[in-house]
Amino acid sequence: MWAIAAADFGAELELVEVPEPVAGPNELKVRLFAASVNPFDRKVVNGMLRSSAPHQFPLVPGTDGAGEVAGSGERIFGTFFHRPVGGGTYAEYVTVPAGNALAPLPDDMDPAVAAALPTAGMTALQLVESLGAAESVLIVGASGGVGSFAVQIARAAGKRVIPIGRGDTLVEADALIDLVSADRSSFEANARYAPLAFNTNYVSADQAQNFGMKGSRETLVRLASMVQAGDLEVPIARRVPLREAADVFAGHGPGKTVIIM
Helix, strand or coil, rough: EEEECCCCCCCCCCEEEECCCCCCCCCEEEEEEEECHHHHHHHHHCCCCCCCCEEEEEEEECCCEEEEECCCCCCEEEECCCEEEEEECCCCCCECCCCCCEEEECCCCCCHHHHCCCCHHHHHHHHHCCCCCCCCEEEECCCCHHHHHHHHHHCCCCCEEEEECCCCCCCCCEEEEECCCCCCHHHHHHHHCCCCCCCCCCCCHHHHHCCCCCHHHHHHHHHHHHHHHHCCCCCCCEEEEECCCHHHHHHHCEEEEEEEE
């Protein structure tokens, strides 16, 4: 099968031909329709998990996707991360533990839209729900995948949203969602503007401020229902065929990049 992979940690992505994966006990083999690109994927290629998880090479990145279960034909979408790391969704086929956060792919939903939902959508929904009764929220990095979802979900919840882009001045608010800061000092400078603050890069000395998404089938079903009802728009900026996807880490402005198989 064809896949986009890195030969080693930190290597450039390239189109490669690799054997189709074989599902083990309690795993599903899935023929992918689409896979979305997340910042986490680049971090994995750069070796973020090298000391905490086994890896396989060539390393195929990718955690989110939508496809069809081989054999049964069931259409699903969700998160496909598993160990060893490196058998990801930037490929024609993937295996996934049956217990992962997976949900039925609605017949009337574009697989590219479904593939773009899982990590970014679940993170945004859970972040907004963590704000409780906060009436106003600063969202730093509002134009990215998580940010664009968070803006929509927070506004739908009746909150006053203040999107913060590069160079914008922060103002005081009830809460802060920081999707950008990569170091403690940057986050702490932003967190001064709100009594309740979260970041997604685990840079705070206060562990309660380091937000981690908890994936579930139920959350995926909720997100799909929101999209179907027209309450949530999925910001896909670029759709790229698998065989032309070696440059997907290059960045192409706001919105999600989705690889089409």
